[in-house]
Amino acid sequence: MAFIQQTLCMFVLSLYGQIASGLINGTAITNGQFAAHVILSLPNGKTCGGEVIDSAHILTASTCIFNEYNELLSPNVVTVSGKWNLTASTLTPQLIDLNVAAIYAHPQYDPYSKENDIAVLRLATDLPLEAGILQPSMSKADLTTRIVADSTSCLLAGLDSNDSSSELSYTRLPIFNRIECNQNEEYTFEIKDKMICAGTTTSDSLICEADIGSGLYCNGNLTGILSFGAGCGNTYPGVFTQVRMYNHWIRQQLRRSDIPRAGPTPPPSNNRSSGSHKRFGILLLIVTTALLSNLLEHDIGSSN
Template structure:
């Protein structure tokens, strides 16, 4: 079973105190001020995470917005608590997905290609210690480098609920070729694979969240096999999409822009 890590989980009011990414640790928002959460506010549903990359742009996964209306979604910044609705929220002006975003769902092959999107929000973000941008990479990440993943995804598997406290977990970047043993023909050079110990890792609800190394966002959480059972997790490699990202940041307000195939 292979799945994308988007969640549509109602946030419970009675959750265990140690809720977390599987095997993760509680994080403070001042450690990761670039973190954003996308929520369907009417039903208190956590959908995905994302990363602030400018005063008005959030980097996330394209699959997070399939069959979703932007008017139903609010963006929350500057909080560790995914149930904190007392802080100001941001509206989505538009979503620009990669023009070649594609989900392949066949018996012989399952994968998500070019799973990356730029979300433009309003009003503009005022940067401070609790909400600030993360830099884009300027070079390829090296295999073996350590990276940090953050999110509010499931804390247990196969049955779980999203975390009400931001979680962090250390991952190691591995060669994509090692992943072919588990996912033949499912990863390419525009994917990035990361791994941690068995019984730890990302899960549903962590989609769109950033993988960060040396102060740069190097990956956007896309898909994986089961949760925390010893298999690597797959990210969209941000370095591969720098031209797309920069083009959309400069022109995403233009509905005729060629940088995007999907404007919601």
């Protein structure tokens, strides 16, 4: 439970405007909870979450670091402001500015189906995670390697939608069965093997757009990265990228020395056309079946 044993770290990028609303009816985070959680503010007032995975890297969703034209953002448009408690005897935070040096989006990220919705940000300045530099210090998230059982109670932190001061809150979300999630009218055929659902269908969702990229913690480990949902305050579970499916890819990004160029990126092999063709095929089958049924009924009626 390292992520709730260290001081709260909150990143706020305030360069591009107001932060969008976040968790609804969340519980206020106390000092020492969710030390790996960060907040990213992006161009045009867009806000996302993220999780510290080592002193130089943040894990978030690829959705957060592409613009409305599905072009990769340049790292130089991102300035990170971090607040830490410098001593154990005071709760007054000090502000530290950090820049992003490189953005590594998953090469198979599909902005339409949200498959492989995961990205790593490299900071230009290392975070002070070492013990003794800041007291209490920040901590990194522990990445899960195991499957999490359905109904497991997990935690999601994010901006408090009712707090104008950009404070954080958290909520409990149970793991929702993937098959049942896929049968939901909002998510039919959209939940892939590398995704998990968390939440319920019996109460208003606590998840909003500003929480995209935030980490889902199950059994104390970072289990999912929030990818998408069905709006804000609706009775649908949130959909998360499964971190355990990407542990090897994440480790590869930590060793990279290149800096990807901003702008258009090659479309993934599993792009929108593939998903559209599948959905069209299903629709065509339904229509064909209905037409054949009507013709059969008509023939039977005629013969009588």
